[in-house]
Amino acid sequence: QGSGTVPGLIPAHLAGARADVNPDEVASVIWKYFTELGSNAKDTVDQLQQTEISKQLNTLLKSNLQSVSAYAEDLQERLVPFATELQARLAQDSQRLKEQIQRELRELQAKLAPYADEVHQQIGTNIRQLQAKMSPYAEELRSQVDRGAGELQRALEPYAAELRERLQDNAESIQASLSPYADRLQQQIDGGVESLKGRLAPMADELKAQVEQSVAELRRGLSPYAQEVQDGLNRQLESLTVQMERAAEELRARLATSSEELRAQLSPLAQELREAASGDAEGLRQRLAPLAQQLDQRVGQTLEAFRQQAAPFGEAFGKQLVQRLEEMRGKLDSGAAGVEDHLELLEKEVREKVAAFLSTIPPPQN
Numbered sequence: 144q145g146s147g148t149v150p151g152l153i154p155a156h157l158a159g160a161r162a163d164v165n166p167d168e169v170a171s172v173i174w175k176y177f178t179e180l181g182s183n184a185k186d187t188v189d190q191l192q193q194t195e196i197s198k199q200l201n202t203l204l205k206s207n208l209q210s211v212s213a214y215a216e217d218l219q220e221r222l223v224p225f226a227t228e229l230q231a232r233l234a235q236d237s238q239r240l241k242e243q244i245q246r247e248l249r250e251l252q253a254k255l256a257p258y259a260d261e262v263h264q265q266i267g268t269n270i271r272q273l274q275a276k277m278s279p280y281a282e283e284l285r286s287q288v289d290r291g292a293g294e295l296q297r298a299l300e301p302y303a304a305e306l307r308e309r310l311q312d313n314a315e316s317i318q319a320s321l322s323p324y325a326d327r328l329q330q331q332i333d334g335g336v337e338s339l340k341g342r343l344a345p346m347a348d349e350l351k352a353q354v355e356q357s358v359a360e361l362r363r364g365l366s367p368y369a370q371e372v373q374d375g376l377n378r379q380l381e382s383l384t385v386q387m388e389r390a391a392e393e394l395r396a397r398l399a400t401s402s403e404e405l406r407a408q409l410s411p412l413a414q415e416l417r418e419a420a421s422g423d424a425e426g427l428r429q430r431l432a433p434l435a436q437q438l439d440q441r442v443g444q445t446l447e448a449f450r451q452q453a454a455p456f457g458e459a460f461g462k463q464l465v466q467r468l469e470e471m472r473g474k475l476d477s478g479a480a481g482v483e484d485h486l487e488l489l490e491k492e493v494r495e496k497v498a499a500f501l502s503t504i505p506p507p508q509n
Contacts (some may be wrong), residue, residue, distance in 0.1 A: 166501045167498075168203060169200070169222065169497050169501065170498070172203050173226045173493060174490050174493050175199070176199055176226070177233065177493070200219050200222050200223065201219055218504070229493065233492075233493070236489065237489055240485045240488060240489060241480075241485045244378065244480045244488070245479075245480050247372070247378060248375060248475075248479070248480045249478045250375055252475060252476070252478030254368070254369055254371060255369060255475055261368060262365065262368055265364040265365055265368075266361070266471065266472045266475075267472075268364070269360060269364065270465055270468050273461075273468065274461065274465060276357070277353075277457070277460070277461030277464065280346070280350060280457055280461070281457030281458045281460070283346065283457070284343070284454070284456060285455075285457060287342050287343055288449075288450055288453045291338070291339035291343065292339070292446045292447075292449055292450050295336070295338075295339060295446060296443065296446050298331055298334075299331060299409075299442045300442075302324075302327075302331070302438065303435065303438035303439040305324070306324070306431070306434070306435040307436075310431060310432060314424040314425070314427050314428065315424055317424075317427055317428075317431070318420055318424050318427055321419065321420035321431075322417060322420050325414075325416040325417045325420070326413070328412065328413045328416065332406060332409045332410060333406065336406040339402050340398075340399060340402045343453075344395065344398070344399070346398070347391055347392070347394050347398065350391045351388060351391040354387040354388060354464065357464075358383060358384050358387065361380065361468075362376075362377075362380055378488070379471065379474065381491075382487050382488060383467060383468075385491060386467050387464055390463045390464060390467070391460070394456055394457075397456055398453060401449060405446070405449045408445045408448075409442065412434075412438065412441065412442070415434060419431050
């Protein structure tokens with residue numbers, strides 16, 4: 144801080160940089176670091192601590208803040224001690240939380256025991272309602288995948304016909320027009336994939352809203368049986384919400400990844416055309432003829448493979464949610480919590496604490 148800045152304040156030229164740092168990404172780095180620490184032998188932990196978290200945060204901040212390295216350094220200097228202290232505190236919290244969840248769950252089970260049948264029925268009803276709601280969503284996702292893939296296929300069809308027609312021209316004319324043609328093909332592929340992503344992304348948002356509604360209905364149904372142990376019930380439902388929301392985020396990520404894989408599989412078509420154009424004009428027709436013949440077929444096969452992969456995501460998501468509810472029913476029956484319960488809540492705590500910490504770094508004074 145020897146540059147004339149007031150300690151704790153960020154120099155004015157670094158203002159606005161903070162917006163580039165996503166608290167969730169910082170939290171992911173810190174959480175990943177904690178879970179890795181947990182699986183390391185105790186004696187390596189102390190040596191690991193400062194350097195490892197420092198390295199990981201440095202990489203994240205550098206990739207997000209290329210323009211303002213001084214800000215990244217300042218932020219890292221603050222984050223490393225914060226993360227190290229948080230880790231020490233969470234090690235204690237983890238044990239305390241584990242015991243607390245276990246105790247609450249036993250109390251909850253004892254209170255619910257006289258109403259075991261009603262509770263079973265309530266969760267069973269909830270599962271059936273969820274299945275009934277998820278079924279149309281899965282269908283809708285399937286039809287959006289089909290529709291998006293079909294649109295892209297129709298958009299790319301004229302390119303194969305155009306390429307076959309071009310083969311009738313003289314070699315120099317083909318060579319001159321091939322590069323712009325490949326660019327147009329690539330633009331069409333990019334545009335089609337973006338439009339497909341735009342079509343599929345809202346599905347994950349709708350599913351997330353559906354999850355919240357489902358947990359709220361379950362809370363209403365179970366609350367009358369858990370009068371004096373609402374905290375325990377709330378914590379179990381909170382854990383259920385975290386699991387279900389994570390499943391919705393995974394679905395979003397899988398749809399985006401599948402769309403990007405589709406782009407990666409179609410883009411080489413444009414690249415092969417560029418490469419064909421860069422060779423000698425003499426053998427150009429020979430190089431292009433098989434490509435012109437295969438273009439339709441390769442586009443069709445690639446899109447079909449995408450359909451097969453992405454269409455069932457909705458059904459898989461629905462099954463995952465039902466499984467979470469079944470597990471919840473099992474926990475209320477047995478009074479035993481799994482290790483993932485307290486880990487999910489710990490991770491949530493880490494994310495909240497990191498977001499809170501980042502929000503306390505004051506803006507610059509004018």
